[in-house]
Amino acid sequence: MSLFSSIINNPIGLKPHQPLIILQSSSAQTCYPILRNLISNFRPTTQTLLFCFLHPPSSLINVDEAPNIIAFDFTERIPGYDDPWCGPQDEVLARINSVPPGSLNVIIDSVDTLTSDLGTTSKTYKFIRTLLGLITTRSEPSILTLHVQPSPLLELLTQTSLSPTLIHLTAHPPAIITHIASAYLTHPPPVGPADKFWSIFIPFSERIHESERLVYGPEGNGTSAGAWVGKGTREFVVEVLVRGGGKRGVERTVEGWKGDVPCDLQALGSLKSIWTRRKTEEARPDPTQNISFNLNLTPSQERSRAQVPLPYAHEGNPVTTTGAILYDPDSADDIDDDDPDEDLDI
Template identity: 90%
Template sequence: MSLLSSIISNPTGFKPHQPLIILQSSSAQTCYPILRNLISNFRPTTQTLLFCFLHPPSNLTNVDETPNIITFDFTGRIPGYDDLWCGPQDEILARVNSVPPGSLNVIIDSVDTLASDLGSAPKAYKFIRTLLGLVTTRSESSILAFHIQPSPLLELLTQNSLSPTLMHLTAHPPAIITHIASAYFTHPPPAGPAEKFWSVFIPFSERTHESERLVYGPEGNGTSAGAWVSKGTREFVVEILIRGGSKRGVERSVEGWKGDVPCDLQALDSLASIWTRRNAEEARPDPTQNVSFNLNLTPSQEKSRAQVPLPYAHEGNPATTAGAILYDPDSADDIDDDDPDEDLDI
């Protein structure tokens, strides 16, 4: 089972327990299919509270078929346009505190919209910190998961000071993988070295304008960001970061999403070109094969060649200090010790 499939099927099963899950979208790619799939796989015996600030609950779950999920729609409560507006913090905290002891899932869509309603990122961070404290102190494993887009709040919520353990799932358009493979000759693991791939992928993906250019630019198809693209054509790439897992460090991987389920990157039709090109490169014939002479050296020949003295005129000359200029006169050079201007009456 892939890492992403394990997270979706049993988010509380990781050791140590990961109470905080961040699902990140961008203007070039949505991660809502992951969020919907995660919610649909919650255990029926676990109480789930879904607080919606960006999209209505019906876009994320079927309430009639999931009685264990209680939804709260805040999409119509907009500061400055609602005469009865009041901050949602107290209501959310009261709802969480009212749930009987046991496992609890708290979902917020989206926390950056919540920060806008509260007026600042620090206020939203303080609230999330309080909410996470209520989740982590419950008697059974519980999680706080929220959806977010790139914003100043994201940097605060991924710090160790908030939670030493973290699951961070980021959706990217497949065009990023295609571009890196063609422009930097770098393939994702296991097709290429992991260190090389992440050294290129991380800084590139953090420049959001690059993703937007690849999708919406002259050569892009402009379809990666559709939040409700049909399942049959939906494909994107998921960057997975797990902090404080079994390895007690940071674990990164990249997987695919096709239709409505996780998959390997090789299963994405949008990335078929990079695997074809790589296989063609690996299948190129070796130019040293099938020739009438041997271009390779045996180990003994390599050793013998290394022992051959090089014909340098000044090799071993103690005068070859740093900055010295050594010159060997050519046979045609007219070099003598006489003054060439001795016949001049100066």
């Protein structure tokens, strides 16, 4: 089973336990299908609290089919319109503290809207830190899941000072993989070299405008990020980052999402062209084959060639630190020690 599939199918069963899961969307690609699938795979015996600030709970769960999930709809609470305005912090904390001891899953959709309600990034960060503290101090493994978009707060949430362990799932449009394969001739691992791919993919994906240009630009397919409402044949790419605790390092992969389940990248129809192109390049005939003479050298011929001295007249001569001019006279040069002006009466 792939790393991504193991996270989706059993997030609490990961070793070591990961109490913080961050799902990152962008204007070019949403990760809501991942969030819905993740919620549906939480154990029925585990209490789950869903706090919705952006989309109504009905877009994420079927309340009748999930008795272990309690949803709270904050989408209609808007600062400046509710009189008197009461922030959500106290109510969210009270709901979490009211859950009996045991495993608990807390989901917030979305942290960006929550930041808008609270007013500042610092207040939201302190609030998230408090929530994570309540999660990590419970007697049974529990999870705090946050849905975010690229923002200054995201940089704070991914720091080890908040949580040394982390699962960070980022949704990307398939156009990024296609562009890197075409422009940089680099395929994702294991087909291509991992070091080269990540050195290109990470900085490119962090430039949000590049993803938007690939999707909504003149050559993009214009797929809306809101297409998560329907299932069917939707496809996108998921960057999976797992940061462990202690001596465990960081594990990073890139996988696919098709329909409503994770899959291998090569199963995505939107990336079919890059694998076909690569197979064509690998099957291209060798121009040194089927010719009447041999262009290759045997090992003994290569050793003999390496022993041939290079034809440089001054090779091996020491070079002074003060500099010197070395000159090899041609056969037509008239060089002698006589004074060329000795016949002049000066």
